[in-house]
Structure formats: structure tokens, C-alpha cells
Amino acid sequence: MKKLARLLNAGKKSWPKTMLKKIKLTLNWRGFIAIFGFFLSWYLACILKLPGFAEMANPVEVIQMFAKDYVHDGHYWLSWVTSFQRVLLGFLFAQLLGIPLGLFFGTNDRFRELFFPVFELLRPIPPLAWVPMSILFWPTNESSIIFITFIGAFFIIVINVFDGVRSIKREHLWLALSLGASRPAIFLRIMLPSVIPSIAVGMTLGIAITWDVVIAAEMIASDSGLGRLTWEGYVSSTPEVLVIGMISIGLAGYLSTKVVNVIERKMMPWRRSA
Amino acid sequence: MSEDTPVSKPAKDGIHLDRVSKGFTAPDGTHMSVFDNLSMTFEPNQLHVVMGTSGCGKSTLGYLLAGFTTPDNGNVTLDSRPVRGPSPERLLVFQETALWPWMTVLENVIFGPKVRGEANIQTLRKTANDLLAKFGLAEFSDKYPDQLSGGMKRRAEIAQALINRPKVMILDEPFRGLDVMTREILQEYYLALFEETRQTTVFITSELEEALFLADKIYIMGGHPTEILEVINVDLPRPRNFDVTVSKAYLEHKEKAIDLLFQSEEN
Numbered sequence: 001m002k003k004l005a006r007l008l009n010a011g012k013k014s015w016p017k018t019m020l021k022k023i024k025l026t027l028n029w030r031g032f033i034a035i036f037g038f039f040l041s042w043y044l045a046c047i048l049k050l051p052g053f054a055e056m057a058n059p060v061e062v063i064q065m066f067a068k069d070y071v072h073d074g075h076y077w078l079s080w081v082t083s084f085q086r087v088l089l090g091f092l093f094a095q096l097l098g099i100p101l102g103l104f105f106g107t108n109d110r111f112r113e114l115f116f117p118v119f120e121l122l123r124p125i126p127p128l129a130w131v132p133m134s135i136l137f138w139p140t141n142e143s144s145i146i147f148i149t150f151i152g153a154f155f156i157i158v159i160n161v162f163d164g165v166r167s168i169k170r171e172h173l174w175l176a177l178s179l180g181a182s183r184p185a186i187f188l189r190i191m192l193p194s195v196i197p198s199i200a201v202g203m204t205l206g207i208a209i210t211w212d213v214v215i216a217a218e219m220i221a222s223d224s225g226l227g228r229l230t231w232e233g234y235v236s237s238t239p240e241v242l243v244i245g246m247i248s249i250g251l252a253g254y255l256s257t258k259v260v261n262v263i264e265r266k267m268m269p270w271r272r273s274a
Numbered sequence: 275m276s277e278d279t280p281v282s283k284p285a286k287d288g289i290h291l292d293r294v295s296k297g298f299t300a301p302d303g304t305h306m307s308v309f310d311n312l313s314m315t316f317e318p319n320q321l322h323v324v325m326g327t328s329g330c331g332k333s334t335l336g337y338l339l340a341g342f343t344t345p346d347n348g349n350v351t352l353d354s355r356p357v358r359g360p361s362p363e364r365l366l367v368f369q370e371t372a373l374w375p376w377m378t379v380l381e382n383v384i385f386g387p388k389v390r391g392e393a394n395i396q397t398l399r400k401t402a403n404d405l406l407a408k409f410g411l412a413e414f415s416d417k418y419p420d421q422l423s424g425g426m427k428r429r430a431e432i433a434q435a436l437i438n439r440p441k442v443m444i445l446d447e448p449f450r451g452l453d454v455m456t457r458e459i460l461q462e463y464y465l466a467l468f469e470e471t472r473q474t475t476v477f478i479t480s481e482l483e484e485a486l487f488l489a490d491k492i493y494i495m496g497g498h499p500t501e502i503l504e505v506i507n508v509d510l511p512r513p514r515n516f517d518v519t520v521s522k523a524y525l526e527h528k529e530k531a532i533d534l535l536f537q538s539e540e541n
Contacts, residue, residue: 171368171372172372174372175368175372175374176389177359177360178340178361178365178366179385179390179438180386181385189377189385189389190374193376196376268376269418270375270418270420
């Protein structure tokens with residue numbers, strides 16, 4: 001019996017692992033070709049001046065300009081810092097206010113009845129529609145951009161946490177009640193952990209939209225940041241800068257998502273090895 | 275929420291339902307009566323099986339006993355005291371796993387005594403680890419529930435309830451959804467546990483073989499509203515093992531039970 005079980009288990013474990021390895025290898029090999037092909041077509045399209053590509057910078061020009069003027073340029077790296085600061089602050093405020101509000105909506109009927117309609121009234125307004133009002137309202141440009149970034153993530157986080165509270169398994173609460181847990185214990189040890197996966201979803205979606213919003217807001221209403229850098233590339237007719245800006249933004253978003261993923265895994269140790 | 279303090283003493287008078295009525299309002303506004311003036315008794319130190327087709331209100335009965343819902347009319351009493359809300363005296367093992375996935379198996383098991391502040395953590399850990407070892411889960415106490423197989427989860431849940439020394443254990447189709455082999459192992463396992471502790475048990479199931487194998491007494495429920503159609507006293511000798519399922523007495527019981535079930539289906 002035990003031997004049989006071991007054999008079965010061994011089979012279960014080894015099969016997907018080797019399969020996965022194979023899949024990964026093929027993906028990498030094909031992926032490299034695809035990426036190479038992408039840059040090659042971009043390069044050729046620029047050289048051959050295909051329709052729409054006449055004004056475009058080719059990848060070689062972009063790399064040259066990046067190496068010459070940007071790698072050692074303090075101003076360029078400051079744009080990174082500026083944008084990251086805005087994203088970080090907007091994102092943090094959205095978490096700090098959004099998580100408790102979502103919890104209140106989910107746990108307190110009276111509070112929800114009173115404030116949820118207002119929340120739902122404001123939620124469909126896209127974050128960028130807040131730009132003019134935000135500039136009027138906030139004393140500094142910086143605070144208005146952070147506010148818009150905050151708006152981008154805030155509603156998503158509240159809705160996710162609220163939904164998380166509502167979908168807590170009845171059995172999970174009942175079990176705690178019948179074992180004699182107090183209300184604070186139920187909140188801290190059952191409700192909060194139940195909501196953590198929803199908070200994580202809100203964070204993943206939130207960080208993505210935060211970058212969207214910060215870049216657009218910088219193009220409209222700021223003289224700094226990666227969004228502004230990209231816009232200046234367009235305004236000053238230096239297409240290389242425009243591409244450097246775009247790639248930087250892509251990288252910045254990718255890095256932020258990675259960091260958020262690491263935090264999420266730390267928040268949910270029970271998911272790691274499941 | 276619960277006023278009752280956990281008591282390790284066995285139930286003295288058992289659980290009584292006294293003319294209990296319970297209904298629900300359907301989404302379209304019509305009232306559906308699940309129980310109407312239902313009276314029944316679960317005697318101390320007996321293993322009662324409640325059997326019925328799915329949707330007949332077996333789970334609702336379990337929830338009434340555990341105090342998760344209250345009767346519209348009538349009373350549920352444990353040892354002559356009315357049941358008010360959930361309590362560590364009456365613990366229910368849910369149909370689908372209710373282990374908290376964010377706690378390790380050990381944390382799940384010690385949750386009850388810990389939140390009630392019954393003993394220091396070291397003592398609790400020791401008690402829980404001993405219990406887990408008894409349930410063959412010694413190596414799994416620091417694992418999370420999702421790392422356990424279905425059968426292990428069920429054992430962990432039974433341990434999670436038992437550590438509180440409840441007066442009554444209610445098991446709501448606990449082995450449903452497990453493969454046949456695991457299921458039979460767990461049935462034998464639970465039976466041995468019961469025969470050792472004589473823990474007053476209400477075991478809800480829809481499987482006749484499981485009922486006959488485990489029970490002292492089977493309540494067959496059915497009808498609209500749900501009532502007791504038949505009571506079968508299973509006087510097979512204890513301790514039992516699977517050999518009993520090929521004994522003459524078992525087969526006679528089974529035949530009789532199938533006849534009763536057919537009759538109740540026709541009515």
C-alpha cells in the first residue's frame with residue numbers, strides 16, 4: 001500500500017516538472033527569435049521609410065542616443081525617481097484609505113447605506129477627468145498629480161476589499177463563533193486574513209492603473225517625470241527620446257509589478273507552497 | 275457570542291428538538307417550510323445517523339443543533355438547557371472543509387482553546403500535537419490546509435473540534451466527495467474513535483452503507499415538510515470493523531432499510 005502510494009506520488013511530481021522544463025525551453029527559444037524579429041522589422045521599417053515610419057527613430061539610433069546622452073544624465077534618472085515617488089505616494093494613500101473603507105463597507109451596514117451611494121456616484125469618473133479639478137483644488141502641482149494617481153487606485157482597492165469581505169465563507173465565521181472567538185478575534189484572525197487575497201488583487205490592478213494615470217497626468221500637467229520626458233521627445237521632434245521614454249515607462253511598470261508580487265507573496269504565505 | 279463555557283463532561287440528557295418549526299422565504303417571496311413541529315431526541319453517548327435525500331433539510335437540522343440558525347417555533351435543548359447560538363459544547367464539522375487556509379494545521383486545531391484563553395500556548399501546542407499524532411498528522415502540523423489531501427483535511431477538522439471536548443459532535447456529510455478508499459478508511463477511523471470515547475454524535479449522511487456501518491440509531495428523514503419517516507435501531511455488535519458489512523445481521527438491516535426507503539419514496 002505505502003509503496004503504491006509512493007509510486008503514485010512520485011509519478012505525480014516528476015511528470016509536470018519535466019514537462020514544464022521542456023515548455024520553458026521551447027518558449028525561450030521561440031521567444032528570442034520573436035524579440036529579435038520584432039527589432040529587426042522595426043529597424044527595417046525605419047530604414048525603408050515605410051508609411052508612418054519616416055519620422056521614427058530606429059533601434060540603433062535609440063541605443064546610441066541612450067548610451068551617449070542618457071545613461072550618465074542625472075536629469076533622466078531624476079525623471080525615474082519623480083515618477084516612482086508619485087506612483088508610490090498615490091498607491092500608498094490609496095491602500096491606507098481604501099482598505100479600511102472597503103472593510104467598513106463590508107462590515108457595517110449603516111455605514112454602507114450612508115456612504116456607498118456617494119462612492120458609486122464618483123467611481124465611474126475616470127481618473128484623468130479629475131485633472132482640471134485637482135489642479136484647481138490642490139495648492140501645488142505635485143500634490144494634484146499624486147491625488148490623481150491616488151484616485152486611479154483608490155476605487156479599485158475599495159471595491160476589491162468590499163467584495164472580499166462579502167465573499168468570506170459563512171462556514172469560516174460560524175466555526176470561529178462556535179469555538180468561542182470574540183468579535184475582535186474574529187475580525188483580526190478570520191476576516192482580515194480572508195480579505196488579504198482581495199487586497200492583493202486590488203494591489204495588482206492598482207499598481208498598473210497608477211502607472212497609466214501618472215504618465216498621462218505628467219504629460220498634461222507636469223514639467224517632470226517619465227511621462228513628461230516622453231512628451232518632450234515628441235514636442236522637440238526627437239523621436240529617439242520618445243522611444244527611450246516609452247521603454248523606461250514599460251520597465252518602471254514591470255519593476256513595480258514585480259515588487260508588488262513579492263509583497264503579495266509575503267502577505268499570503270499559505271499560498272506559496274500550496 | 276456564546277454564553278456557555280466549554281465543559282468536558284459528556285452530555286447527560288442529550289439533545290432534544292421539541293416541536294421545532296423552521297422555514298425559509300424563497301427569493302420569489304413564497305414561504306417554504308422545512309420542518310413543521312418536528313420532535314426528536316439524540317441520546318447521550320450514542321452515534322445517531324440522520325439520513326435523507328439531498329435537499330431534505332439535513333444540513334438545516336445540523337445548523338439548528340449547532341446554533342447557527344434558530345427555530346421559528348419550538349425549542350432545541352442540550353441537557354435541558356435551551357440552545358442559544360453557537361457554542362464549543364456543540365461543534366459541527368462542515369460538509370466542505372472549513373479549515374482556515376491562512377493558518378497551519380496546528381494553528382487551526384488550537385484556535386478554539388486559544389481564543390478562549392484556556393491554557394498557555396505551550397500546553398495547547400502539546401495537546402494539539404498529541405491529538406494530531408493520534409490522527410496520523412504529526413508531520414503535517416506545520417503545513418497549511420491546502421497542502422493536505424482531502425482525507426487529511428477531514429481528520430484535521432475532527433481534531434480541531436475534539437480538542438474542545440464538546441458535548442455533542444455534529445458531522446454534516448463529512449466524508450462526502452472523498453474517494454471510496456479514503457472514505458472507508460475514515461469511516462473505520464471515526465468508528466474506532468467513537469467506540470473509544472463514546473462521544474455523543476449526530477452524523478448526517480445520504481449513504482445507507484455508511485449509516486448502517488456507523489450508527490446506533492438511524493433516523494430516515496423525508497417528506498414535505500421534512501419529518502422522521504423511520505427509525506432503525508442498528509444493534510450490530512461493537513467494536514465493529516468492515517467484516518460486519520458481510521454479516522447476516524447487517525444484510526438483514528440493509529434489506530429492511532432499502533424496503534423502508536422505497537416505501538418512503540413511493541409515498
